[in-house]
Amino acid sequence: MPAEKLFWDQPYRTELTANVTTVAGSTVTLDRTIFYAFSGGQEADAGTIDGRPVLEASWRGTEIYYTIQGTPDLTPGTAVITRIDGERRDRLVRLHFAAEIVLELVYQLFGRPLKIGAHIAEDKARVDFLWPGRISDVFAVVLPEAQRIIGEDLRIVSAFSDRSTERRYWQIEGFARVACGGIHPRTTGEVGAISLRRENIGKGKERIEIRLARRSGADPPHALAIYPPGYVCYIAHAERPAKDSQEASMSTKISDQELSELSQGELRRLVEALEEELEDVQMERSMTLGGTGVHIGAKEAERMRNEFDRDEARIETKLEQARRHLDEVTE
Ligand SMILES: [Zn+2]
Numbered sequence: 001m002p003a004e005k006l007f008w009d010q011p012y013r014t015e016l017t018a019n020v021t022t023v024a025g026s027t028v029t030l031d032r033t034i035f036y037a038f039s040g041g042q043e044a045d046a047g048t049i050d051g052r053p054v055l056e057a058s059w060r061g062t063e064i065y066y067t068i069q070g071t072p073d074l075t076p077g078t079a080v081i082t083r084i085d086g087e088r089r090d091r092l093v094r095l096h097f098a099a100e101i102v103l104e105l106v107y108q109l110f111g112r113p114l115k116i117g118a119h120i121a122e123d124k125a126r127v128d129f130l131w132p133g134r135i136s137d138v139f140a141v142v143l144p145e146a147q148r149i150i151g152e153d154l155r156i157v158s159a160f161s162d163r164s165t166e167r168r169y170w171q172i173e174g175f176a177r178v179a180c181g182g183i184h185p186r187t188t189g190e191v192g193a194i195s196l197r198r199e200n201i202g203k204g205k206e207r208i209e210i211r212l213a214r215r216s217g218a219d220p221p222h223a224l225a226i227y228p229p230g231y232v233c234y235i236a237h238a239e240r241p242a243k244d245s246q247e248a249s250m251s252t253k254i255s256d257q258e259l260s261e262l263s264q265g266e267l268r269r270l271v272e273a274l275e276e277e278l279e280d281v282q283m284e285r286s287m288t289l290g291g292t293g294v295h296i297g298a299k300e301a302e303r304m305r306n307e308f309d310r311d312e313a314r315i316e317t318k319l320e321q322a323r324r325h326l327d328e329v330t331e
Contacts, residue, residue: 002063004032008158008168011093011183014047014086020078027067028074035082036089037064041118042096042182047084050074062166089183091122091212096182097156098194098210099125101149104176105142106208113250114273116205116266120182125210128201130254130266135206136198143196149175153189204258251277252318259325267326274319281311 003021006013018030028049037057038044044057049068056067074080099120106113106129117128129135149172157171161179170184171177185191193213201207251273262270 001031002061002166003030005064005166006032006034007036007183010034011185012086012090014084014089016082017079018082020074020076020080022076023072023074026069026071027065028072029063029065030080030082033064033082035064035066035084036092036183040180040182041099042092042120043122045084045092046088047082049082050078050080088122092120093183093185094191094212095122095125095210096120097185097188098146098150098191098212099127100170100178100180100184101146101188101191102142102194102196102208102210103127104178105145106138108176109141109145110138111250112273112277114254114266114270116269123211126199126207127210128205128207130204130250131206132204133206134198134200135208136196139196139198143194146194150188150191150194153187155187156184158184252314254318254322256321259321262325264326264329267322267329270322271319271326274315274322278312278315278319281308281315 001021003018006016013034016032016034018032020028021031022029030049034045035047035049035054035057036042036045037059039059045054047054049066050072052072053069054066055069056065058065099118103115103118106127114130115127116130117126119126154172154175157173158168159171161167161169166181167179168181169177169179172188191212195211195213197209197211199207199209251270254270259267259270
C-alpha cells in the first residue's frame with residue numbers, strides 16, 4: 001500500500017505522526033505523509049522525519065521515498081514525526097495555483113499557445129510558451145482577470161479522477177477543470193495578490209514569471225486596487241475573441257518550417273498539447289450536440305457541427321505533421 005497522501009486534502013498541515021513501512025539504507029517509506037515530493041513542476045517540501053533533515057523525496061509510481069540524513073535507526077512499524085516548513089509550503093501552494101490561473105487564462109483568452117515548461121519554486125513560479133512577440137502584451141487582460149478570480153474567493157475542488165492510479169484534477173465551477181497532481185488551495189482567495197513579469201528565453205519563446213505580492217491584512221491587494229471589477233470585465237470582454245471568430249489554437253498554426261526547428265522535447269509537448277486539444281473539441285462536441293440538455297435549433301446545430309468538423313480536421317492534420325517530425329528527430 002502506498003502512503004496515504006494527506007497533503008492533498010490538508011494543504012496547510014505541517015506536522016504528522018506516521019509509521020515507517022519500509023527501510024532501505026537511509027531511505028524510508030511511510031504509511032501516511034504530508035511531505036510532498038517534486039512533481040508537475042512543483043518543488044518538494046523541506047522538513048524533517050524523526051528530527052532528521054529529509055535530503056530527497058521522490059515518487060516511484062504512487063509511492064514517495066524519503067532519503068533521510070545520517071543513518072536513522074528505523075524499522076518498519078516505527079512511529080515517526082514528520083514536520084515540514086509551513087511557510088515554504090504556503091508559498092508553493094499559492095504560487096502553484098497562481099500559475100494555474102494564469103496558464104488557464106492564457107489558454108482560454110489567447111488561443112491555447114503551446115506550453116513548453118513550468119516550474120513552481122518558493123519565490124516565484126514560471127510558465128513558458130512558444131509565443132511570437134512579447135507575452136507581456138497579454139498582461140493587461142490576464143492580470144486583472146486573474147485578480148478578479150482571486151478576489152471572488154471561488155471554491156476550488158481537488159479530487160481523484162482515478163483513485164487506483166491516484167490521478168487528480170482541480171476544478172472551479174464555470175472556469176476550468178484541469179488534470180494536476182499538485183497541491184491546491186481550497187479557495188482562490190488564498191492565493192492573494194500577484195504580479196507578472198515577462199522574460200524572453202529564446203527566439204519565439206516567452207516566459208511569464210509570477211510572484212506573490214506582499215500579503216498583509218492592513219494593505220489592500222495592490223493589483224485589486226488598480227483594477228476595479230468593472231474595468232476588468234470591460235477589457236477582458238473587449239479583447240476576448242468572439243466564439244464564432246475564434247480560430248483553432250496557435251499550436252495548429254505552427255508552420256512546417258517552425259516544426260522543423262523544434263527540439264525533441266518541444267515536439268513531444270506539442271503532440272501532447274494537440275492530443276489534449278483534440279480531446280477537448282470532441283468533448284465539447286458531445287456536450288453541445290449530444291443532447292445533454294443544451295437545446296439549439298437544427299440550423300444552429302448544423303453550423304456548429306461544421307465548425308467542430310473543421311476544428312477537428314485542423315488539429316488532426318497538425319498532429320500528424322508533429323508526430324512525423326517527432327519520429328524523424330527520434331530516429
Ligand atoms: Zn495544479
